[in-house]
Structures are given as structure tokens and as C-alpha cells.
Amino acid sequence: MGERWGLLIIRDLTVRPQRYTDLFDGLPGIPTNVLSTRLKELEEAGIIERRIAPAPQRGVLYALTPAGHDLEPAVSALGRWGTTQLGEPRPGEIVTPSAVVMALRAAFDPHAAAGLTASWEIHAGDIEVHAAVTEGRLTAGIGPAADKPDLVIDFEPDDLPSYLALMQAAKCGLVKLDGPRELLDSFIRVFGPSKATLPDAPAHRSAALDE
Structure with a gap:
């Protein structure tokens, strides 16, 4: 490996x-x-x-x-570290459904999700993935949710950006929603990288992270 x-x-x-x-x-x-x-x-x-x-x-x-x-805990740990190091996407960089699912799993904050039960479907360009939290436990995968999700989040980037750029768009409300607006706040709280978990700012960090 x-x-x-x-x-x-x-x-x-x-x-x-x-x-x-x-x-x-x-x-x-x-x-x-x-x-x-x-x-x-x-x-x-x-x-x-x-x-x-x-x-x-x-x-x-x-x-x-x-x-x-x-090996999954090690892969997830690398993913969590990686979310603190990503800058702006480079020309030609490709984000795949598998990468988005892994980013969701890596960024998931079980403490923020404690007691929460909710499901989301995320559309971004050609990518469609889903995530569900049941009593604080996460399941996430490629494709539409098996059951009707509580909230559908539609991102409409000209070019599919990085996971962090998607989260920044969500924080800024640059999304279309089908479902309760408060579940977008829950999504950001549970899956968005926290400043408290980030290291001191490296020179290549995306400026969007500091807004």
C-alpha cells in the first residue's frame, strides 16, 4: 500500500x-x-x-x-489532516464522488452530531452523494439516498471545486435547498472543518478558510 x-x-x-x-x-x-x-x-x-x-x-x-x-481509521485520519492543508483547486484537478464521500467521513464531527438524526443528499456538478446521521452515527455513500432525504443541497459551481470550497459555498448560502434551512446549518456544523482544529495558517491555505 x-x-x-x-x-x-x-x-x-x-x-x-x-x-x-x-x-x-x-x-x-x-x-x-x-x-x-x-x-x-x-x-x-x-x-x-x-x-x-x-x-x-x-x-x-x-x-x-x-x-x-x-485500514479505514488510518485513511480517515489522513483525510482529516488533509482537509486542513488544502488550498484552492488547481487547474485540471478532478474531484470524484469517492473523494467527496471520504471527505464527508473524514470531516464528520461525532461530538457535533451527538443526538442528531438527519439525512442529506448533495448534488455538485455530476456528483451525487448522500449522508445520514442516526443518533450521532454516520453513514455516507455514492448516489442518491435510499429513502427521501430530509434536505437536498444543490451546489452549482462552474467547475467542480474542492470539498472545502463546497463547504464555504454552503456557509455563504450559495446553494439551492429542498428541505428545512436549519438542516443546512446542521450539515455545516457536523461536516465543516472547525477553526479550532486547524493548525496555524500555512502560506498555501485557501483564503476562504479565514473568512
């Missing part, structure tokens, strides 16, 4: 089992031979496994083994 792209493959598989093509599309820039090699290495190491896709799907899915799932 220390090889190039290895940890990113594990990151995406923590969201859900995926086909080879799903992984390839979600990791822009990865060469096909490198993806094949990393999958083989991770499988041999007992970190991932192949599964037959359930009906009506066909083909093979790659999924984390129990040993692979044991």
Missing part, C-alpha cells in the same frame, strides 16, 4: 466495492498497467479480494477484506 496509487485505491474501496473500470475512472491519471499491478499486489497481500457482482450486475468487483477494512 506504500506504492504509488496504492493508498488511493484503498481509499476508494473504503467507500464501496468497485469494478476495475470504476477504479480507473475514479483515479484520473493512473496508467492501466499500474492499476492492474497494484490490484494484484493488494490482493496477494490479503488487503483486497475479488467478488462476483450481485444480480442484476455482472462481472467482478474489488472489495476490501477484513484486513483492508482495518
